[in-house]
Amino acid sequence: MAERESMEYDVVVVGGGPGGLAAAIRLKQLAAEHNQEISVCVLEKASEIGAHTLSGAVIDPGALTELIPDWKEKGAPLDTPVTEDRFLFLSESGSRSTPQWLLPECFHNQGNYIVRLGHVVRWLGEQAEAVGVDIFPGFAATEVLYDENGAVKGVATGDMGVGRDGQPTAAYQPGMELHARYTIFAEGSRGQLGRELIERYKLDAGRDPQSYAIGIKEMWEVDPSQSRPGTVIHTAGWPLDSDTYGGSFLYHMNDNIVVVGLVVGLDYANPWLSPFEEFQRYKTHPAIRPIFEGGKRIAYGARSLTAGGLLSIPKLCFPGGVLVGCEAGMLNASRIKGSHAAIKSGALAGEAMFEALQAGRSRDELVSYAHAFEASWLHAELNKARNFKQWFKKGRTVGTLMTGIEQWLLKGKMPWTIHRKKPDHACLQPASECARIEYPKPDGKLTFDRLSSVFISNTNHEEDQPVHLTLKDASVPVEVNLAKYGGPEARYCPAGVYEFVKDDDGRDRLQINAQNCVHCKTCDIKDPTQNIVWVAPQGGEGPVYNGM
Numbered sequence: 001m002a003e004r005e006s007m008e009y010d011v012v013v014v015g016g017g018p019g020g021l022a023a024a025i026r027l028k029q030l031a032a033e034h035n036q037e038i039s040v041c042v043l044e045k046a047s048e049i050g051a052h053t054l055s056g057a058v059i060d061p062g063a064l065t066e067l068i069p070d071w072k073e074k075g076a077p078l079d080t081p082v083t084e085d086r087f088l089f090l091s092e093s094g095s096r097s098t099p100q101w102l103l104p105e106c107f108h109n110q111g112n113y114i115v116r117l118g119h120v121v122r123w124l125g126e127q128a129e130a131v132g133v134d135i136f137p138g139f140a141a142t143e144v145l146y147d148e149n150g151a152v153k154g155v156a157t158g159d160m161g162v163g164r165d166g167q168p169t170a171a172y173q174p175g176m177e178l179h180a181r182y183t184i185f186a187e188g189s190r191g192q193l194g195r196e197l198i199e200r201y202k203l204d205a206g207r208d209p210q211s212y213a214i215g216i217k218e219m220w221e222v223d224p225s226q227s228r229p230g231t232v233i234h235t236a237g238w239p240l241d242s243d244t245y246g247g248s249f250l251y252h253m254n255d256n257i258v259v260v261g262l263v264v265g266l267d268y269a270n271p272w273l274s275p276f277e278e279f280q281r282y283k284t285h286p287a288i289r290p291i292f293e294g295g296k297r298i299a300y301g302a303r304s305l306t307a308g309g310l311l312s313i314p315k316l317c318f319p320g321g322v323l324v325g326c327e328a329g330m331l332n333a334s335r336i337k338g339s340h341a342a343i344k345s346g347a348l349a350g351e352a353m354f355e356a357l358q359a360g361r362s363r364d365e366l367v368s369y370a371h372a373f374e375a376s377w378l379h380a381e382l383n384k385a386r387n388f389k390q391w392f393k394k395g396r397t398v399g400t401l402m403t404g405i406e407q408w409l410l411k412g413k414m415p416w417t418i419h420r421k422k423p424d425h426a427c428l429q430p431a432s433e434c435a436r437i438e439y440p441k442p443d444g445k446l447t448f449d450r451l452s453s454v455f456i457s458n459t460n461h462e463e464d465q466p467v468h469l470t471l472k473d474a475s476v477p478v479e480v481n482l483a484k485y486g487g488p489e490a491r492y493c494p495a496g497v498y499e500f501v502k503d504d505d506g507r508d509r510l511q512i513n514a515q516n517c518v519h520c521k522t523c524d525i526k527d528p529t530q531n532i533v534w535v536a537p538q539g540g541e542g543p544v545y546n547g548m
Contacts, residue, residue: 003174004156004174004175004176004177005174005176005177006176006177006178006179007041007176007177007178007179008039008179008180009039009040009041009134009154009178009179009180009181010038010039010040010180010181010182010357011023011024011027011038011039011040011041011180011181011182011183011184011353011357012040012041012043012154012155012178012179012180012182012183012184013040013041013042013043013183013184013186014043014141014155014183014184014185014186014187014191014193015042015043015044015185015186015187015188015191015325015327016042016043016044016046016049016050016121016125016135016137017053017121017186017188017325017326017342018117018120018121018124018325018339018342018343018346019186019324019325019326019327019342019343019345019346020042020044020184020186020324020325020346021042021049021121021124021125021127021128021133021346022063022067022124022342022343022344022345022346022347022350023184023186023324023346023347023349023350023353024040024042024128024133024184024346024350025067025068025124025127025128025131025133025347025350026067026346026347026349026350026351026354027040027350027353027354028040028128028131028132028133029131030350030351030354031354032131034358036358038354038357039134040132040133040134041133041134041135041136041178042125042128042133042134042135042136043136043139043140043141043155043157043178044135044136044137044138044139045138045139045140045141045536045539045540045542046137046138046540046542046544047137047138047540047541047544048122048137048138048544049121049122049124049125049135049137050117050118050119050120050121050122050125050545050547051118051137051542051543051544051545052519052542052543052545053117053118053121053545053548054117054118054215054217054301054302054303054543054545054548055117055215055303055338055339055548056117056215056217056249056251056259056261056336057114057115057116057117057120057251057337057339058082058109058112058113058114058115058232058249058251058336058337059078059112059113059115059117059120059337059339059340060111060112060335060337060339060340061078061111061112061113061340062340063340063341063343063344063347063378064076064078064340064343066344066347067343067347068127074127075123076120076123077115077116077119077120077123078113078115078120079113079115079253079254080113080114080115080229080230080252080253080254081111081112081113081114081230082109082110082111082112082113082114082230082232083229083230083231084228084230084231084232085100085103085107085108085109085110085232086231086232086233086234087103087107087233087234087235087236088233088234088235088236088237088287089235089236089237090235090236090237090238090239090285090287091237091238092238092239092285093286094286094287095235095285095286095287102404104334104403104404104407105407105411106332106334106335106384106385106403106407107234107335109232114230114232114251114252114253114259116253116259116547116548117339117547117548118545118546118547118548119547120339122547137540138539138540139157139176139539139540140157140158140536140537140538140539141155141156141157141158141178141187141193141536142155142156142157142158142175142192142193142535142536143155143156143158143175143193144193144196144197145177145179146320147320147363149319149363150319151319151320151363151364152183152197152318152319152320152321152363153179153180153183153320153363154177154178154179154180154183155177155178155183155193156175156176156177156178157175157176157178157539158175158536158537158538158539159172159173159174159175160172160173160175160538160539161173161538162465162466163464163465163466164463164464164465164466164467166466169464180320181357181361181362181363182320182321182322182353182356182357182362182363182366183320183321184321184322184324184346184349184353185197185321185322185323185324185327186323186324186325186327186342186346187327188303188325188326188327189212189303189304189305189306189326189327189329189331189521190212190304190306190521190524190525190534191327192534192535192536194323194327194328195524197318197321197323198314201315201318201319203314203315203316203318203323204312204314204315205315207311207312207313207314207315208308208311208312208419208420208421209308209312209420209421209422209423209424210306210308210312210314210329210423211265211266211267211306211307211308211312211389211420211423211424212265212266212304212305212306212307212308212424212522212525212526213245213246213263213264213265213266213304213305213307213333214263214264214266214275214302214303214304214305214492214494214520214522215261215262215263215302215303215304215305216261216262216264216275216276216279216301216302216494217259217260217261217300217301217302217303217548218259218260218261218297218299218300218453219257219258219259219297219298219299219300219548220257220258220259220260220292220295220296220297220298221255221256221257221295221296221298222256222257222258222291222292222294222295223256223293223294223295224256226258226290226291226292226294226295227252227256227257227258228252229252229253229254230252231251231252232249232250232251232252233248233249233250233251234247234248234249234250234336235247235248235250235288236396236400237396238282238285239278239281239282239285240264240278242395242396242397243269243395243396244264244265244268244269244270244273245264245265245267245268245307245389245392245393245399246262246263246264246265246278247262247263248260248261248262248263248282248288249261249263249336250288250291258291258292258295260283260288260291260292261279262275262278262279262282263305263336264278265307265389265392265424266304266424266492266522266525266526267393267422267424267427268427268428269427269428269429269434270429270434270435270437271428271429271430271431271434271485271486271488271491271528272431272434272435272436272437272486272491273437273491273492274437274439274491274492275492275494275522276302276450276453276491276494277437277439277491280439280442280447280448281439281440281447283446283447284446284447289446292446293446297448297456298456299456299457299545299546299548300448300453300454300456300457301457301518301543301545301548302494302495302518302520302522303518303519303520303521304520304521304522304525305326305331305338306326306329306330306331306338307331307333307389308329308389308420309329309331309332309333309334309382309385309386309387309388309389310379310382310383310385310386311386311390311417311419311420312329312420313328313329313330313382314328314329315370316328316369316370316373317365317366317367317369317370318365319363319364319365320363320364322349322352322353322366322369324342324345324346324348324349325338325341325342325345325346326338326342328345330342330345330378330382332381332382332385333385333388333389334384334385334388334403334407335381335385340378341378341381341382344376344377344378345373345378348369348372348373348376348378349366349369351372352366352368352369352372353366353369355368356368383412384406384407384411384412384413385407385412386414386417387402387406387414387416387417387418388403388406389420390418390419390420391403391406391418393420424525424526425525425526425527425528425529425530426528428485428488428526428528430484430485431484431485431486450494450495450496450516451496451516453494453495454495454496454516454518457495457518457543457544457545458543458544458545458546459495459515459516459517459518459542459543459544460515460541460542460544461514461515461517461537461538461541461542462537462538462541463515465537465538467512467514468514468517468534468535468536468537469497469512469514469517469523469532469533469534470532470533470534470535471531471532471533472530472531472533473531476529476531477489477500477509477510477531478500478507478508478509478510480528480529480531481510481527481528481529481531482500482508482510484528485528487500487510488526488528489510489523489527489532492522492523492526493520493522493523494518494520494522495516495517495518495520496513496516497512497513497514497516497517497523498510498511498512498513498523499511499513514537517537517542518542518543519534519542519543521534
């Protein structure tokens with residue numbers, strides 16, 4: 001294959017989400033203030049900035065205001081201020097509302113905005129370009145490059161035009177190497193390169209195992225009589241059992257748009273559980289169904305999110321680079337918010353990096369970034385919620401009670417710390433020990449199947465390329481996962497990528513429909529034997545979300 005060309009930058013940012021773009025913008029702001037020239041580029045695997053972005057999303061604008069004080073004047077798409085907070089506990093047929101005065105501070109959203117985060121990210125991309133950042137969408141960083149001292153010296157993008165057999169096709173183009181004095185990794189939850197860096201530099205030593213959840217989301221155009229712009233509704237309880245972490249969000253936006261989703265913790269135990277099917281069931285609840293009857297579903301998507309909190313955040317710096325945002329696990333699960341944390345951590349990384357560049361340094365360990373994070377309001381916020389996910393591992397009743405005590409009574413000043421010991425994939429129980437869950441068939445009006453859902457996510461992959469959902473051992477799916485766990489990959493995937501089929505001789509085999517993949521990374525996280533490894537396909541492929 002052809003030799004790769006290379007480009008040189010002061011800073012390379014991997015990932016064009018809120019964290020990566022904030023870091024790039026802050027670097028360029030500081031350079032302008034000091035009349036310095038700093039070259040910065042952002043690599044984004046999606047076909048355009050924001051196309052792979054998916055979140056609830058209610059955004060706390062504090063970090064954005066620090067980064068771009070005049071964001072309103074510059075047209076940031078924060079158009080729907082929150083006007084009402086509601087929290088419901090659902091039983092199978094009823095609901096109970098929590099009085100406003102009993103809601104912990106973490107569930108208060110006054111001053112926040114309901115947004116289509118992909119549109120906010122696209123706007124951030126425009127601000128980054130306006131201050132001189134080079135942005136390259138459609139280029140997936142697939143390899144970390146190291147120098148002779150073992151420090152990160154940059155990344156390489158994936159080759160294009162490689163056939164399913166691993167050989168170059170007529171459309172072959174080699175990847176590009178991007179060398180930098182420092183590299184910022186902002187790939188989001190369970191980033192491919194971040195996973196490698198955490199292992200190589202043992203960044204998670206002494207930390208709790210990271211914990212994840214899957215968020216499944218739809219966007220609806222509802223009957224105008226059901227539209228309540230500014231209303232934020234969260235629920236706990238049905239359809240999930242009391243031992244399964246999770247809950248729903250339902251946000252009313254302008255123009256009769258309602259976004260709805262279910263978050264399910266990937267530390268669930270029952271391999272028969274399907275997060276996708278639980279979400280479809282949720283919409284049939286008597287308190288939820290009327291909102292969507294007579295409406296039209298217009299978008300679908302799914303994404304994993306880091307939920308372990310402060311105790312699971314790895315070491316943030318290593319020779320030549322840093323982790324920011326959800327790559328580092330900075331989402332505040334108690335607030336159901338991560339965008340403000342990504343923006344703040346990105347800005348802190350940019351400030352530390354600018355100081356190092358000014359001093360003529362290169363590829364060392366930016367401990368000043370870690371120290372700045374520890375001294376920030378973001379660290380203080382995450383510290384208040386450090387036990388949130390751990391309590392819910394003890395069941396919904398204990399989790400709800402202790403969250404109320406810690407957040408409402410103690411105002412986040414707890415004298416105790418609760419640790420997690422098990423990673424999510426180790427929580428799955430054998431299928432024979434768990435109750436099988438039977439899900440109703442979709443009606444095509446309120447509830448849907450996976451394939452029709454993937455269709456409206458605008459997901460596309462070139463079929464003649466290596467499968468990007470790789471197996472360490474091809475025998476494990478049938479001999480272990482199917483035999484012991486009932487083939488959970490056929491249920492935890494929200495896109496119908498994995499299915500067990502019979503060969504002509506009647507033997508089971510795992511079929512991987514890689515073209516359906518919405519890049520949620522759930523398989524990489526939840527596979528009980530950690531046999532599935534998600535890697536990026538060709539740049540520009542995957543879902544194309546319009547403001548999810």
